[in-house]
Amino acid sequence: MSNKHPQNAKEFVANDERMHWHDQALWFVREKRDTSTKTIPEWEQLREHANSIKTHTMANLDKYLLEFEKNATAKGITIHWAKDAKEHNEIVEKILNQNSVKKVVKSKSMLTEECHLNPYLESKGFEVVDTDLGERIVQLRNEPPSHIVLPAIHLKKQDVSDTFHEKMGTQKGNYDPTYLTRAARADLRQKFLDADAGITGVNFAIANTGAIVVCTNEGNADMGANLPKLHIASMGIEKVIPRLEDLGVFTRLLARSATGQAITSYTSHFAGAVEGGQMHIIIVDNKRTPFLQSQKYQKALNCIRCGACMNTCPIYRRSGGHSYEYVIPGPIGSTLATFRDPKKHKTLSFACTLCGSCSHVCPVKIDLDSQLYNHRQDLTAQNIIDPKKKFAMKATSWLMSHPTLFDIAGKVARKVVPILPKSFIYNKANVWGKQRDLPQMPKNSFKELYKKGLEDDK
CATH class of the missing domain: 3.40.50.10420 (NagB/RpiA/CoA transferase-like)
Structure with a gap:
């Protein structure tokens, strides 16, 4: 079941040395592609x-x-x-x-x-x-x-x-x-x-x-x-x-x-x-x-199997092809797999930063990042995605659509987070915290700095 991609990727990146040389080897191929195309x-x-x-x-x-x-x-x-x-x-x-x-x-x-x-x-x-x-x-x-x-x-x-x-x-x-x-x-x-x-x-x-x-x-x-x-x-x-x-x-x-x-x-x-x-x-x-009948996903059939999207994809390079558990990994594999069986492959469209690098290098101009974004929308509409992910995104959307509450939440976080014990911040619920340190909290928000800048210009 490719719904295990997050777990498989976690296991792959746990070996820092392997992840690094895998990433570098594929980026080397991507650079060769760039050099060649410039000719x-x-x-x-x-x-x-x-x-x-x-x-x-x-x-x-x-x-x-x-x-x-x-x-x-x-x-x-x-x-x-x-x-x-x-x-x-x-x-x-x-x-x-x-x-x-x-x-x-x-x-x-x-x-x-x-x-x-x-x-x-x-x-x-x-x-x-x-x-x-x-x-x-x-x-x-x-x-x-x-x-x-x-x-x-x-x-x-x-x-x-x-x-x-x-x-x-x-x-x-x-x-x-x-x-x-x-x-x-x-x-x-x-x-x-x-x-x-x-x-x-x-x-x-x-x-x-x-x-x-x-x-x-x-x-x-x-x-x-x-x-x-x-x-x-x-x-x-x-x-x-x-x-x-x-x-x-x-x-x-x-x-x-x-x-x-x-x-x-x-x-x-x-x-x-x-x-x-x-x-x-x-x-x-x-x-x-069935791809031929889909306006959003038909272009996935244009693929000529060059692998360029994999060589450039930051997720593929750092998580390995086997983590996808589909015959074709990487961006093109994620859109093919999700279209064919959205329930079985519901996590693959989220194995993407939406950076657009895959679409940029695709020789037949498949809109891969747009397709993966569309899959996310479709999965959400079909109520297939993880309920916790759906709740978190809805809560974030609600908060960001209320500017006053968003400002208050930001002020509270900037004052409280620096004094919280690390054991409270880096708990089991904070999956990212296992690989990354939380950035240092700024004293002022961008909005406050922007306003101050305008006042200083007067």
Whole structure:
């Protein structure tokens, strides 16, 4: 239950050293993004154009999905439609069984994470190996990814070394990143050679060509899609774009927003099966269509999964991805999760300072801070939020709407708080007090200082 976010975040920040390096590591990525975008004079125009393409596509989604299906089918690709995660997983299982598959290699796909495909296939007797290095690390640790681009960002090299020693027999205590990477590469290469099928995600599905595009930095999607004779690609309905000409807009935005690179190391187009093989694409809804009917939240479907909003978010950087307990953490995950199940994810829209940094860096201009603010209003109207929070906010609102009483309360606080014993101030009810000291009370309020300033000017 992601209603545990406040408690999970509290546990994360309790380890001050971990919180600090996690925060700094992600801010380093954010700074790389800033440096990279400054090399593109037309950056804001690109963002605006991407937003326009996505908005147009969502308004005509049925048309472009059917066009994509027609053109992909003409290339010999088999198209499947899945209404939800259960149907998606059953389709994958059926295809694998029809081809007598036992061993599967899989590249990064947040949709398959969303559908919990790995545990489903493993329960049916299939061996499933994640081949993205970060995904492989967390798979060996039996953990979900904590970031959509940097799945193991919450781990140090010492953690990875210990995991590899336990699971792969590497040298104990060898924390050298080059050694660990080479060990993973050797292990994964054999997995690729032994695989009967490869499963990939889809970054973009091009309607007018029927091809899909997969972006990686490790080439693992290419290996998984080309070495076995069977390639299965899973995509959400929102991944389609109208034309091949539109692709360049998004590839210029994606890598720069994600890691500061000009482009991912591999931007691979798949337009049919390998010789003598099969290619299947599963187009999945899984509660996406309701977004199309919502004026306030429809733009959340524009997301291209770059992770920029996570890299800049002060809450995510200081509380970690696992604290959200949703497949996609951070600002975009908070709005997606809350829209899908407001009761289950009622705390996530409050895991936000409303600073607007996420909206500022989003390459497709999703109004993330506005959406999270709107979720708060909706939760309050539906009487879903914590009663204590609702009472506190109503009481604060009432007090601030009565200036005379607000002034009196301020004067009393400025005189009384300095003489109160610390045990009274820093009690169990004062959650903030466990991490922060109360600021020193000023002698005068801003209102009093302002009035005095006006009088001095006379």
